[in-house]
Amino acid sequence: GAGVSQSPRYKVAKRGQDVALRCDPISGHVSLFWYQQALGQGPEFLTYFQNEAQLDKSGLPSDRFFAERPEGSVSTLKIQRTQQEDSAVYLCASSWDPLETLHFGNGTRLTVT
Amino acid sequence: LAKTTQPVSMDSYEGQEVNITCSHNNIATNDYITWYQQFPSQGPRFIIQGYKTKVTNEVASLFIPADRKSSTLSLPRVSLSDTAVYYCLVGDGPQGGKLIFGQGTELSVKP
Numbered sequence: 001g002a003g004v005s006q007s008p009r010y011k012v013a014k015r016g017q018d019v020a021l022r023c024d025p026i027s028g029h030v031s032l033f034w035y036q037q038a039l040g041q042g043p044e045f046l047t048y049f050q051n052e053a054q055l056d057k058s059g060l061p062s063d064r065f066f067a068e069r070p071e072g073s074v075s076t077l078k079i080q081r082t083q084q085e086d087s088a089v090y091l092c093a094s095s096w097d098p099l100e101t102l103h104f105g106n107g108t109r110l111t112v113t
Numbered sequence: 114l115a116k117t118t119q120p121v122s123m124d125s126y127e128g129q130e131v132n133i134t135c136s137h138n139n140i141a142t143n144d145y146i147t148w149y150q151q152f153p154s155q156g157p158r159f160i161i162q163g164y165k166t167k168v169t170n171e172v173a174s175l176f177i178p179a180d181r182k183s184s185t186l187s188l189p190r191v192s193l194s195d196t197a198v199y200y201c202l203v204g205d206g207p208q209g210g211k212l213i214f215g216q217g218t219e220l221s222v223k224p
Contacts (some may be wrong), residue, residue: 004156042200042214043157091156100210101147104156 004105006092012111013082020079021108025094032075033054034067043091082112117201122219131188133218138182146177146184169199185199196222
């Protein structure tokens with residue numbers, strides 16, 4: 001079946017631009033997570049949704065980062081006024097419930113120039 | 114959440130068995146041990162999970178000693194396609210989403 005889908009696959013933004021990254025989780029998956037992975041590092045937790053409720057956003061690095069999942073399925077991670085340090089791969093993952101293993105998408109590689 | 118320590122990199126040859134050991138001295142009673150595999154330009158993929166003793170699936174085996182302060186991922190007869198980064202994670206499942214990946218072990222399989 002279809003896995004977690006993320007778009008765009010690659011995004012280049014000029015410093016100061018706003019970007020929006022989309023995640024389509026596996027159908028029926030209640031839990032959705034966003035991670036940030038810098039080059040050569042492991043993924044780092046950003047935020048977590050259960051259905052449409054954002055239960056944990058403690059990993060968001062600044063108030064320029066905003067995530068939403070208004071209907072409990074598709075999620076968007078928005079980064080305002082991008083900075084060079086925002087350059088990374090942004091991974092989305094979903095699961096049936098918080099205690100189940102995560103299914104990851106292939107990520108969006110963001111490059112801020 | 115318990116912190117994990119694993120080798121930064123390992124080299125192997127096709128057909129060999131590879132064992133990657135992870136230390137997690139502060140593992141809690143409720144914590145499970147989970148391993149993920151990540152290929153370049155892809156998201157991590159679940160390999161195996163265990164709580165104690167030995168777990169085996171079609172891909173790997175996971176050995177956990179009685180004190181649970183370490184674990185060993187065993188990959189039998191590796192091939193070139195097993196070249197990837199392997200992450201050891203400890204926690205009570207992905208509850209809250211706060212899986213802590215660490216830097217992982219970069220396994221390079223050579224012909």
